[in-house]
Amino acid sequence: MARIAVGGFQHETNTFAPQRATWADFERADAWPGFVRGPELIDAVEGFNLPIAGAVKTLAGLGHELVPLCWCSAPPSSHVEREAYEKVAGHILDDLAAGGPLDGIYLDLHGAMVAEHHEDGEGELLRRIRVLVGDRMPIVTSLDYHTNLTPEMVRFASAMIGYRTYPHIDMAATGSRAAQLLDRLLKDRRPLYKAYRQIDFLIPLVWQCTLMEPAKGIFALIEDIERGSDRSGVPGGSHNQGIVSVTHTPGFPPADIKECGAALVVYGHDRDAAEAAADRLAAAIREREAGFAGKLYTPDEAVIEALRLAKGATKPVMLADIQDNPGAGGTSDTVGLLRALIAHRATGAVIGMIVDPEAAEMATAAGEGALLECGVGAKIGYAGETPVEAQWRVVRLGSGVFTGSGPMYGGAKFQIGPMALVTDEASGVSAVLAAKRIQAVDQEMFRHVGVEPAEVPILGLKSTVHFRAHFQPIAEAILCVESPGAHVSDPTELPYRRLRKGVRLRPLGPVHE
Numbered sequence: 001m002a003r004i005a006v007g008g009f010q011h012e013t014n015t016f017a018p019q020r021a022t023w024a025d026f027e028r029a030d031a032w033p034g035f036v037r038g039p040e041l042i043d044a045v046e047g048f049n050l051p052i053a054g055a056v057k058t059l060a061g062l063g064h065e066l067v068p069l070c071w072c073s074a075p076p077s078s079h080v081e082r083e084a085y086e087k088v089a090g091h092i093l094d095d096l097a098a099g100g101p102l103d104g105i106y107l108d109l110h111g112a113m114v115a116e117h118h119e120d121g122e123g124e125l126l127r128r129i130r131v132l133v134g135d136r137m138p139i140v141t142s143l144d145y146h147t148n149l150t151p152e153m154v155r156f157a158s159a160m161i162g163y164r165t166y167p168h169i170d171m172a173a174t175g176s177r178a179a180q181l182l183d184r185l186l187k188d189r190r191p192l193y194k195a196y197r198q199i200d201f202l203i204p205l206v207w208q209c210t211l212m213e214p215a216k217g218i219f220a221l222i223e224d225i226e227r228g229s230d231r232s233g234v235p236g237g238s239h240n241q242g243i244v245s246v247t248h249t250p251g252f253p254p255a256d257i258k259e260c261g262a263a264l265v266v267y268g269h270d271r272d273a274a275e276a277a278a279d280r281l282a283a284a285i286r287e288r289e290a291g292f293a294g295k296l297y298t299p300d301e302a303v304i305e306a307l308r309l310a311k312g313a314t315k316p317v318m319l320a321d322i323q324d325n326p327g328a329g330g331t332s333d334t335v336g337l338l339r340a341l342i343a344h345r346a347t348g349a350v351i352g353m354i355v356d357p358e359a360a361e362m363a364t365a366a367g368e369g370a371l372l373e374c375g376v377g378a379k380i381g382y383a384g385e386t387p388v389e390a391q392w393r394v395v396r397l398g399s400g401v402f403t404g405s406g407p408m409y410g411g412a413k414f415q416i417g418p419m420a421l422v423t424d425e426a427s428g429v430s431a432v433l434a435a436k437r438i439q440a441v442d443q444e445m446f447r448h449v450g451v452e453p454a455e456v457p458i459l460g461l462k463s464t465v466h467f468r469a470h471f472q473p474i475a476e477a478i479l480c481v482e483s484p485g486a487h488v489s490d491p492t493e494l495p496y497r498r499l500r501k502g503v504r505l506r507p508l509g510p511v512h513e
């Protein structure tokens with residue numbers, strides 16, 4: 001039995017987005033728990049599809065004593081404010097110092113956090129922890145699929161394990177795998193050799209999905225490389241030679257930092273085997289560069305095609321509003337797709353979530369059946385947009401408190417209200433309003449305001465890829481739409497200043513100079 005500190009600090013930073021992450025954003029609950037510190041952490045994360053939940057369960061099951069630090073996350077946005085970063089990092093350092101003798105540390109990190117004063121948020125945190133606990137302490141972290149994996153993170157963590165799915169259905173499972181690896185490091189007492197590679201092109205999120213090629217094949221290869229040394233499913237298993245663990249993070253392109261982009265790290269006891277595996281995986285990714293591509297529709301093209309496909313269809317045609325994804329820093333209140341649905345009179349179409357606290361509160365005050373006395377969306381005014389003025393009838397209200405049921409957010413206790421379903425009387429187009437920024441990833445978000453997603457002819461979703469976990473099985477077709485949003489999908493349109501030179505800004509795209 002070992003004494004293991006457990007905690008987490010998650011943020012995905014789109015440095016080009018309009019809103020920053022404040023301390024209040026970390027403190028507040030959304031789909032995930034709010035800031036929690038000390039013994040109450042254990043109960044607070046239980047049952048969530050989160051790495052910390054999987055790690056806690058596995059470490060406790062292995063008989064280890066847990067020393068809870070703190071855990072928090074904030075919705076993806078621009079930079080984490082200095083005050084918020086220092087507060088959370090300070091709590092982690094203080095609690096590690098006060099936690100008594102420790103044998104190991106597990107941290108639930110995202111891997112794409114940029115603070116106002118440190119562009120490598122996780123690398124800096126791990127550096128501080130390493131200074132405090134010394135070189136010999138095993139520190140294992142889990143990482144999001146969208147990690148921008150930096151040399152500092154690789155250097156200061158003993159080992160890191162990333163998600164292997166996008167949509168991320170393996171979050172808790174990844175925490176569990178990290179816990180097993182930490183347990184193994186404690187028993188082995190052998191340091192791991194690290195083979196790290198960066199990939200020299202950025203991959204737009206929309207083409208990173210593991211439900212399709214080429215990401216699907218790359219992650220199958222990763223499983224093969226790991227299984228080459230062990231077939232038990234436990235990273236590294238009982239073999240002392242060869243590969244212990246392989247992580248590839250396709251990266252989070254809208255982050256103007258030096259080390260932005262896809263990378264990989266192979267951990268092993270044998271230097272040559274780890275280097276060879278890293279070369280093999282890097283070559284496989286580079287060979288597939290041209291495959292990270294597909295069609296994007298303008299809002300008008302998308303709605304016209306959706307209306308055509310919806311004729312005679314029994315399932316909804318889905319329009320993914322990929323650039324206004326709040327899960328990647330979007331405001332979730334842009335109205336390009338909503339305006340196109342109205343302009344083409346897509347009667348029966350529903351779009352969600354339009355995050356508009358003012359309209360959601362006014363709808364609640366007005367009551368079901370009343371007319372809404374304000375426009376919908378575009379309250380932040382991204383790209384110069386203005387709210388959509390129409391005869392918005394308040395059809396259904398919701399508190400915004402409900403439990404998710406999909407593969408990714410099943411069990412998540414959403415608190416995103418107040419919510420409302422409003423319908424434009426002229427066109428028959430509806431919008432689901434929410435007060436808190438949240439990605440359209442779970443069918444319960446629609447059911448909560450009386451919409452059964454499978455029965456809608458055209459469904460607009462503010463999401464890039466995650467919606468596919470719960471919505472793709474009920475879709476007639478999915479069209480990806482390039483409408484205004486702060487998650488600019490094509491990195492060649494972003495004004496990078498800090499990104500290292502020589503990186504191709506998209507697959508087969510121009511080189512950043």
Ligand SMILES: [Zn+2]
Pocket residue numbers: 144145146168
């Ligand atoms: Zn992610």
